[in-house]
Amino acid sequence: MVTAPQLAGFGSTPWGREWVRRVEPITVTRPNPMLPRARSLVRNDAVSVDHDNIGEFRCVVSAGKRSEIAVLALPRYTAAERKSVLRILARHTRDSATSGDLPDEVHAKLVASKLSPVPDSTEASCSCSGRIDPCLHVTAATYAISLIVDRMPTSALAVRGVDLSAATTSKDVPRRWMPIDSLSATAFFG
Numbered sequence: 001m002v003t004a005p006q007l008a009g010f011g012s013t014p015w016g017r018e019w020v021r022r023v024e025p026i027t028v029t030r031p032n033p034m035l036p037r038a039r040s041l042v043r044n045d046a047v048s049v050d051h052d053n054i055g056e057f058r059c060v061v062s063a064g065k066r067s068e069i070a071v072l073a074l075p076r077y078t079a080a081e082r083k084s085v086l087r088i089l090a091r092h093t094r095d096s097a098t099s100g101d102l103p104d105e106v107h108a109k110l111v112a113s114k115l116s117p118v119p120d121s122t123e124a125s126c127s128c129s130g131r132i133d134p135c136l137h138v139t140a141a142t143y144a145i146s147l148i149v150d151r152m153p154t155s156a157l158a159v160r161g162v163d164l165s166a167a168t169t170s171k172d173v174p175r176r177w178m179p180i181d182s183l184s185a186t187a188f189f190g
């Protein structure tokens, strides 16, 4: 058996890398044996992620005979933050984000503006009774989320309450990736 070839690796874009950093801090000195196990759970499709909610990624992780629910909770952008995010998107995204993709430089600008998609206040919880923090399930869920946002950076913003997909999936909205009613004139042109 070979692992799924379509997986280029975790954190292949800055969007996913930001998640990977949560479980693979740069400063770590000793290898964490949990990481390879968590990655193989993701590669073997043992993790499913519900990414349709604002405020959380809810993940079901099947490890061994048990399934656990790992939830990664993120705060919504405030109204002011949301305006700033939309302004950055308007400046750095030329065309519609129909594929769910966003340029890497949007991520860099968000981080520089203290609007990081994965803020320090991100919280993880799990239904298991494991004492290691983060547990295997949260670690696997984090890797699974990193793949999703690598493939679809818009999902990193959707979970924070800035949903660009509503416009992109609707045929009625011509080549505009932002719903008109979601932004004020000052946010767009300011």
Ligand SMILES: [Zn+2]
Residues within 6 Å of the ligand: 068, 070, 126, 127, 128, 129, 130, 135, 136, 137, 138
């Ligand atoms: Zn757990």
